[in-house]
Amino acid sequence: MDTEIDTETLVRTRRSLHAVAELVLAGPQYRTDGTIRLKASAGGFATSVGAELRVVGAELVAPGQVLSLEWTTCAALGAALGLQPGAPAGLYGDGAGRAADDSIEVDPAAAHRLLEGFAVGDAALRGLFPGSEPVIWPEHFDIGVTVGDVNYGVSLGDSYLPSPYAYVGPHTPREGGFWNAPFGAARPLGELVGVMGVMAFLEEGHRLAAGA
Numbered sequence: 001m002d003t004e005i006d007t008e009t010l011v012r013t014r015r016s017l018h019a020v021a022e023l024v025l026a027g028p029q030y031r032t033d034g035t036i037r038l039k040a041s042a043g044g045f046a047t048s049v050g051a052e053l054r055v056v057g058a059e060l061v062a063p064g065q066v067l068s069l070e071w072t073t074c075a076a077l078g079a080a081l082g083l084q085p086g087a088p089a090g091l092y093g094d095g096a097g098r099a100a101d102d103s104i105e106v107d108p109a110a111a112h113r114l115l116e117g118f119a120v121g122d123a124a125l126r127g128l129f130p131g132s133e134p135v136i137w138p139e140h141f142d143i144g145v146t147v148g149d150v151n152y153g154v155s156l157g158d159s160y161l162p163s164p165y166a167y168v169g170p171h172t173p174r175e176g177g178f179w180n181a182p183f184g185a186a187r188p189l190g191e192l193v194g195v196m197g198v199m200a201f202l203e204e205g206h207r208l209a210a211g212a
Contacts, residue, residue, distance in 0.1 A: 022095055026038055036091060058111045069104060096138075133145075150168060160183075
């Protein structure tokens with residue numbers, strides 16, 4: 001049986017992981033390689049181009065280095081890696097809302113629980129939309145694809161829902177009982193059964209968004 005993790009720990013860990021994704025992976029990658037896109041990888045997420053940096057649970061893995069995320073700052077991580085941490089400038093207005101010197105705290109159990117959402121989302125999106133390349137976006141810290149005029153994906157949580165959820169976000173609002181969120185439709189991952197449950201929800205959204 002999984003150990004119960006309180007919401008405060010999940011949120012603190014998510015915000016810390018978001019800061020690492022934005023300030024240590026996406027920002028430096030953008031400044032060297034021109035893209036903010038991150039990708040799902042075993043146990044977490046990674047840069048998509050250049051020298052690979054990976055977050056695996058509560059650790060940041062770089063060539064020849066494994067750095068703990070349990071108690072540190074993005075500035076300290078950047079110093080250890082020989083890079084300048086910071087968000088990609090001028091691309092979006094939201095983001096993690098953290099400075100490089102802010103403390104980050106990643107609880108290992110909470111990180112495992114949260115990052116499983118990226119693995120499930122990646123598998124569900126690839127299963128539903130073969131040939132797609134799901135992207136983890138550092139602005140909202142979600143994994144998704146856009147098909148037609150609709151966004152599909154999994155968020156690890158935000159101000160709308162504090163825990164991971166799957167979403168369908170039409171660019172043009174739809175009407176009906178399925179559409180239960182300001183941006184379209186959302187279901188907590190806890191209410192969906194693994195990859196197949198997420199796929200079923202996204203597929204229903206795909207069908208309804210198309211008017212079928």
